[in-house]
Amino acid sequence: MSGVRDRTVDFKESVRVAALSHGYTESQLAALMSSFIIRRPSPKLPFTNTAIKTLESIRELERFIVKHRKDYVDLHRTTEQERDNIEHEVGVFVKACKEQIDILKNRIHAEKSGSSKSWLGTRDESSLMDLIAHQHGVVLILSERLHSVTAQFDRFRTIRFQDAINRAMPRKRIQKKQETKAVEPSKSNLVLKSDVSKVNQEVSTAPLRVQEQLLDNETRALQVELTNLLDAVQETETKMIEMSALNHLMSTHVLQQAQQIQYLYDQAVEATNNVERGNKELSQAIQRNSSSRTFLLLFFFVLTFSVLFLDWYSS
Structure with a gap:
């Protein structure tokens, strides 16, 4: 080891001389020499780039929900159309994030199916399994992050629907009260009409009174029918909102159950692979055990024969 000498300085000097001979400028030469000190970062895997992009999309979705929270919850700030637009934008965000997570899952399955196994050691296989397990963990974290953001928006949506239900129920009660109040004046009007008809009985004719009575009956029946129809429509609207x-x-x-089922499926596939690998190792151990047993039997047979031969030879 005494004859080994560090030639890094000589190498850098040779590179500098070669660069000057090729016409490098001072800035190019400085960049070239700095590359020996500061190394370029290794390129990221496509899975890592997609995961980072998905995380940025989820963060952008969270910022969008926080920004428009008051506009969506407060009924006096925006209209129903604007709140529907906010809900549509959130749905588009969630769909895009879900598609990116599905792309990550498909990439994991592609790497698992396309990986080549070495015929000697299990180091490459174990490192590959560790990488796949890490990728599954990344996908699970992204799914949980997306679910937490969507759960936050679900709470806002529940508040909106509850406000809509609360606004629909008092209106129904008020209209029922107005209906009861409107029935009482109609009764008083009927009494007045009956008195007037009694006073002017001699003047008015019988067909005219019958026609007025029929019109009043039809009007009341139509009013009751319209009131019942309005109540039914309001009740249907409330049920549709619910x-x-x-x-x-x-x-x-x-969606949450689908993510859990996918995670359980991946765990089951991994457990199946582990069981298959264990069965192979167990069969190899059985073969080694049988071969060692045969060797021991042969050894004892030769040893016994040798002892008998030595005993016969000595006698």
């Missing part, structure tokens, strides 16, 4: 909220909550839970 069904929309429940449908969105159900879709959120289905």
